[in-house]
Amino acid sequence: MAIHNQDAFLSNVAAHLGRPRRISGVKRPSWSVRPQDRVFAGYSKEELLAVLKKQCQAIHTDVVEVQQSELAEALTDTIKRYRGKTVVVANDKRNALYGLDQFYEQLNKEVDVHIWDAQLGKENQTIAERADIGISFSDITLAESATVTLFNDKHHGRSISLLPKSFIAIIPKSTIVPRLTQAAQQLHASVEKGERVPSCVSFVSGPSNSADIEMNLIVGVHGPIQATYIVVGDK
Amino acid sequence: MSIKLGDLSYQQRIEKGIENDFMREAVSSAQGRFRNGRLTQAEELGDWEDWRQLGSEIRTHTLENIDYYLQQLSEQVSKRGGNVFFATTAEEANAYIEKVIKQKNGKKIVKSKSMVTEEIGLNQHLEKLGAEVVESDLGEWILQLDEDPPSHIVTPALHKNKEQIRKTFAEKRGYDQSDSPEELAAFAREQLRKDFLSADVGITGCNFAIAESGAITLVTNEGNARMVTALPETQITVMGMERIAPTWEDMEVLVSLLTRAAVGQKLTSYVTSYTGARLEGEIDGPDDYHLVIVDNGRSKILGTEFQSALHCIRCAACINVCPVYRHVGGHAYNSIYPGPIGAVLTPLLDGYDDHKELPYASSLCAACTEACPVKIPLHEQLIRHRQIIVEQEKKSPIMEKIMMKGFAQWASTPAAYKLSTKLARTALKPWTKDETIKNGPGPLKGWTDVRDFPAPAKQSFRAWWKERQKGEVRNGNS
Ligand code: SF4
Numbered sequence: 001m002a003i004h005n006q007d008a009f010l011s012n013v014a015a016h017l018g019r020p021r022r023i024s025g026v027k028r029p030s031w032s033v034r035p036q037d038r039v040f041a042g043y044s045k046e047e048l049l050a051v052l053k054k055q056c057q058a059i060h061t062d063v064v065e066v067q068q069s070e071l072a073e074a075l076t077d078t079i080k081r082y083r084g085k086t087v088v089v090a091n092d093k094r095n096a097l098y099g100l101d102q103f104y105e106q107l108n109k110e111v112d113v114h115i116w117d118a119q120l121g122k123e124n125q126t127i128a129e130r131a132d133i134g135i136s137f138s139d140i141t142l143a144e145s146a147t148v149t150l151f152n153d154k155h156h157g158r159s160i161s162l163l164p165k166s167f168i169a170i171i172p173k174s175t176i177v178p179r180l181t182q183a184a185q186q187l188h189a190s191v192e193k194g195e196r197v198p199s200c201v202s203f204v205s206g207p208s209n210s211a212d213i214e215m216n217l218i219v220g221v222h223g224p225i226q227a228t229y230i231v232v233g234d235k
Numbered sequence: 236m237s238i239k240l241g242d243l244s245y246q247q248r249i250e251k252g253i254e255n256d257f258m259r260e261a262v263s264s265a266q267g268r269f270r271n272g273r274l275t276q277a278e279e280l281g282d283w284e285d286w287r288q289l290g291s292e293i294r295t296h297t298l299e300n301i302d303y304y305l306q307q308l309s310e311q312v313s314k315r316g317g318n319v320f321f322a323t324t325a326e327e328a329n330a331y332i333e334k335v336i337k338q339k340n341g342k343k344i345v346k347s348k349s350m351v352t353e354e355i356g357l358n359q360h361l362e363k364l365g366a367e368v369v370e371s372d373l374g375e376w377i378l379q380l381d382e383d384p385p386s387h388i389v390t391p392a393l394h395k396n397k398e399q400i401r402k403t404f405a406e407k408r409g410y411d412q413s414d415s416p417e418e419l420a421a422f423a424r425e426q427l428r429k430d431f432l433s434a435d436v437g438i439t440g441c442n443f444a445i446a447e448s449g450a451i452t453l454v455t456n457e458g459n460a461r462m463v464t465a466l467p468e469t470q471i472t473v474m475g476m477e478r479i480a481p482t483w484e485d486m487e488v489l490v491s492l493l494t495r496a497a498v499g500q501k502l503t504s505y506v507t508s509y510t511g512a513r514l515e516g517e518i519d520g521p522d523d524y525h526l527v528i529v530d531n532g533r534s535k536i537l538g539t540e541f542q543s544a545l546h547c548i549r550c551a552a553c554i555n556v557c558p559v560y561r562h563v564g565g566h567a568y569n570s571i572y573p574g575p576i577g578a579v580l581t582p583l584l585d586g587y588d589d590h591k592e593l594p595y596a597s598s599l600c601a602a603c604t605e606a607c608p609v610k611i612p613l614h615e616q617l618i619r620h621r622q623i624i625v626e627q628e629k630k631s632p633i634m635e636k637i638m639m640k641g642f643a644q645w646a647s648t649p650a651a652y653k654l655s656t657k658l659a660r661t662a663l664k665p666w667t668k669d670e671t672i673k674n675g676p677g678p679l680k681g682w683t684d685v686r687d688f689p690a691p692a693k694q695s696f697r698a699w700w701k702e703r704q705k706g707e708v709r710n711g712n713s
Pocket of ligand 1: 606
């Protein structure tokens with residue numbers, strides 16, 4: 001696609017910097033300090049999980065830990081707790097892996113379950129807008145900030161974690177890392193390898209909130225009003 | 236609106252700010268909460284000084300090679316199906332955005348909070364065209380309904396109380412519920428949801444662009460920026476040209492510094508990095524994407540002694556510790572960038588003529604410099620501004636003294652002045668005789684000519700602040 005006015009603009013910038021324009025060959029220096037690598041360095045998955053759970057309290061997010069065999073039950077409980085009548089779910093390969101395909105089929109008898117379907121186009125958005133609950137798997141989970149990282153694509157719309165009133169994230173234990181640093185390293189590495197980065201990477205930490213009215217914390221503004229994380233042991 | 240907010244004189248603005256009791260209290264308590272949050276988070280993160288050092292190195296390297304990184308960014312965006320427009324002036328930026336909106340026959344535009352679109356006066360421009368522009372950030376939406384300028388970078392409606400907000404909602408939108416913040420927010424959610432779903436064009440600012448992959452990162456809590464980037468078919472990002480990081484790894488460090496320094500959070504609820512137009516088969520995200528990169532006076536700052544002012548990541552930490560801001564509030568600066576960074580940046584972007592008082596709106600206590608997560612020497616830059624104003628405009632110390640008058644007024648209680656930090660104390664040493672300062676440097680000179688001030692306490696600002704907070708808590712409980 002088009003780039004307008006680039007040369008004039010950047011030449012002017014270079015002139016102000018008092019040197020010719022730099023078009024190639026710029027290398028990032030190695031920084032004199034790297035405090036980001038030291039945060040929770042050497043923590044086991046269990047220790048990181050403890051960090052995550054503690055942070056969930058700070059961000060008004062419920063967290064439950066289950067074995068794989070208990071996942072369906074935990075989902076049912078949470079959906080009931082949120083009084084969900086309609087649910088929108090990412091069309092994630094892990095649904096099958098964790099036996100959720102059958103679960104959603106079953107659930108569909110009592111609750112309206114929509115699995116994201118690229119073929120349906122914009123209708124997905126309309127359904128997500130009406131849905132009570134959105135459910136996604138976390139791709140990378142950041143312990144420090146209790147954040148789920150979502151690689152949004154055609155099977156996993158951005159709306160799922162955004163439009164419904166409630167959000168449930170399923171967190172495979174193996175996805176837990178210390179902090180944003182590790183997610184950024186992974187994304188940087190994939191750029192270096194020439195891979196295509198998702199069109200949207202969403203780092204989501206609990207429900208939406210605002211402090212814009214007299215500095216009072218209001219949980220639930222434009223995005224979801226409540227959130228639950230279900231941490232599940234790996235296969 | 237441009238960078239300048241109105242035509243009242245500096246003196247009138249200050250008086251207005253000081254007279255507004257609610258605002259002063261709100262500012263003061265917000266400063267306390269923000270500052271405490273920041274200190275706690277900084278302590279928890281550990282190595283805060285190393286983090287600041289890292290942030291400063293990243294920003295220095297990026298600005299030194301800004302032409303290279305902007306080129307990389309624009310190429311990546313273009314590769315991912317986005318258009319890029321480099322705008323030298325505000326007019327060019329507005330004209331391009333206008334063209335895009337006309338092409339799309341856009342009638343309704345939904346925006347998420349962005350300083351740079353305020354700076355270039357985009358809303359006014361679009362409204363003149365007859366388009367409906369909706370600000371979707373809760374604070375901004377409140378201000379928009381009331382046609383009021385923002386008073387704080389992070390919480391723009393800081394000067395309004397909930398009863399005023401309830402009244403605004405009732406008058407403008409027929410709201411009939413209470414003034415509880417939850418109910419007010421639920422009403423805004425419902426009202427704005429319709430706008431998100433029906434908007435033709437979404438416009439956002441940019442916290443950090445990522446050069447290596449053409450991604451734009453937005454740091455938000457409410458979720459409105461995600462709506463604006465996920466739902467409308469046409470999307471425009473407007474970024475100040477300095478708001479860029481070389482890689483995901485650098486973005487990560489800057490976001491960590493920003494969320495801690497701005498709101499004392501480990502991360503905000505949403506950190507969203509999106510790239511260009513949506514990919515084949517995707518449903519959410521724009522079909523038509525435009526990135527507008529704005530200079531508007533920034534390049535003039537490059538290569539000067541003020542270059543590091545462009546390192547700013549807009550966290551407002553300097554604002555939250557500033558004793559002058561505390562007293563006069565955001566509107567007194569008459570700029571969309573208030574506080575110490577506003578006092579440094581506004582004259583650089585908009586010239587000294589309209590803003591020559593700003594460098595004097597500081598006690599030079601250095602609390603801003605100490606708070607800045609990317610180590611911009613703010614108070615030193617303020618001193619330089621003053622020197623330049625005096626040199627260039629041949630303003631004698633007499634003039635300086637006159638300017639000081641407005642300043643001396645707010646500082647009319649020795650208590651306000653006692654805010655001075657350890658650093659200020661060091662800086663003041665040569666002028667300190669016993670416990671009273673005679674002829675101080677800068678504004679102190681003005682002050683000390685008017686009256687004798689007690690020398691700053693030996694206690695550090697941080698210690699002072701903690702004690703002060705304890706006092707406030709006690710008061711709050713009683
Ligand atoms: S100057 Fe520093 S402290 Fe002030 S807003 Fe910018 S980054 Fe934050």
